[in-house]
Amino acid sequence: MTEPSTQPPTAQSIDDLISSASAELENLSDLEAVDQWRVSYLGRRGALTTVLRSLSSLDVEERRTIGALANQAKNTLEERLELRVQQINEAALDLSASQDRLDVTLPGRPALGGGLHPTTKIVREICDAFVAMGFGVVEGPEVEWDHYNFEMLNIPKGHPARDMWNTLWVDYQDPSGENNMLLRTHTSPMQARVMENREPPIRVVVPGKCYRYEATDATHEWHFYQVEGLAVGEGITFADLKGTLYEFARRMFGEDRKIRFRCDYFPFVEPGVDMSIDCFACDGDGEGCRICRDSGWIEIMGAGMIHPRVLEGVGYDTEKYTGFAFGMGPERIAMLKYGIDDIRHFYANDLRFLRQF
Ligand code: PHE
Numbered sequence: 304m305t306e307p308s309t310q311p312p313t314a315q316s317i318d319d320l321i322s323s324a325s326a327e328l329e330n331l332s333d334l335e336a337v338d339q340w341r342v343s344y345l346g347r348r349g350a351l352t353t354v355l356r357s358l359s360s361l362d363v364e365e366r367r368t369i370g371a372l373a374n375q376a377k378n379t380l381e382e383r384l385e386l387r388v389q390q391i392n393e394a395a396l397d398l399s400a401s402q403d404r405l406d407v408t409l410p411g412r413p414a415l416g417g418g419l420h421p422t423t424k425i426v427r428e429i430c431d432a433f434v435a436m437g438f439g440v441v442e443g444p445e446v447e448w449d450h451y452n453f454e455m456l457n458i459p460k461g462h463p464a465r466d467m468w469n470t471l472w473v474d475y476q477d478p479s480g481e482n483n484m485l486l487r488t489h490t491s492p493m494q495a496r497v498m499e500n501r502e503p504p505i506r507v508v509v510p511g512k513c514y515r516y517e518a519t520d521a522t523h524e525w526h527f528y529q530v531e532g533l534a535v536g537e538g539i540t541f542a543d544l545k546g547t548l549y550e551f552a553r554r555m556f557g558e559d560r561k562i563r564f565r566c567d568y569f570p571f572v573e574p575g576v577d578m579s580i581d582c583f584a585c586d587g588d589g590e591g592c593r594i595c596r597d598s599g600w601i602e603i604m605g606a607g608m609i610h611p612r613v614l615e616g617v618g619y620d621t622e623k624y625t626g627f628a629f630g631m632g633p634e635r636i637a638m639l640k641y642g643i644d645d646i647r648h649f650y651a652n653d654l655r656f657l658r659q660f
Pocket of ligand 1: 489490491569572605628
């Protein structure tokens with residue numbers, strides 16, 4: 304930096320000031336030093352400011368020419384200052400861009416959009432079909448009492464029908480020392496729970512998770528879903544059961560579906576049936592079809608008229624009320640609809656499987 308001169312300014316001294324100040328500025332590489340430079344030349348007590356102040360000691364003629372030069376010098380230094388600041392900022396940006404390796408031109412990462420699980424989709428589709436026919440949707444506990452899972456369903460302790468449901472018992476003993484808490488083996492316990500809490504007419508479907516103590520294979524899981532259905536009222540007959548389930552089959556599997564009922568045994572219905580639809584893959588032809596395994600028919604649920612003992616158990620007048628119930632496995636229905644060959648895919652959490660739905 305040049306010391307403010309006490310001599311009156313001349314064209315030469317102003318020129319010298321510009322050269323030395325510019326040379327000094329060129330060598331500065333950080334903003335703090337540049338600011339000190341600004342103070343020492345252009346600040347209140349800076350070299351150039353001193354020159355401008357001392358113009359008064361010149362005579363009029365000189366003051367005009369030297370004054371003009373001094374003002375030009377001020378403008379020149381201010382311009383160079385601005386340029387230098389800009390250069391230093393750009394250099395800093397270049398440096399950080401090369402060091403941080405932050406590529407601001409990279410496209411953003413797309414947000415991962417989740418999707419519904421195939422079971423959830425099918426459960427919703429099943430429920431929607433029944434809601435459209437006037438059914439409500441309710442849910443119930445997965446940890447259940449023997450009382451609701453079996454006894455209220457006309458399956459007393461020690462009855463061989465219990466073997467139809469391999470049960471996972473909860474390690475719990477009630478005050479009498481009995482082991483009577485379990486993971487529900489089906490959604491049917493909700494039949495009694497709903498009837499206990501409401502008066503007919505009742506029309507509900509009950510989606511939910513069930514558990515069985517079973518070895519797994521392509522068609523068996525130890526946990527799976529069911530959708531239960533229940534309709535109770537005055538004058539409900541087997542024709543209502545057939546009509547309702549026929550309508551469901553058409554909504555779920557297409558307008559042209561035929562249905563078939565065959566006798567089946569469940570202790571809580573009488574008569575009890577299993578319902579099949581004609582195979583939508585081969586249109587019931589059978590021959591060589593791997594969906595219906597050559598039979599032309601696909602079993603999709605159990606159903607029947609609610610057993611009078613079940614109605615009596617919840618205190619209903621069996622002379623007045625009748626009803627039907629049904630239960631189906633949504634995974635099985637999803638397997639049929641989507642051509643899934645192994646039920647174990649559903650809960651293996653393999654995204655390659657899940658992303659397809
Ligand atoms: N709960 C029965 C099962 O799990 C299915 C069913 C429900 C059958 C309702 C008849 C009526 O096998």
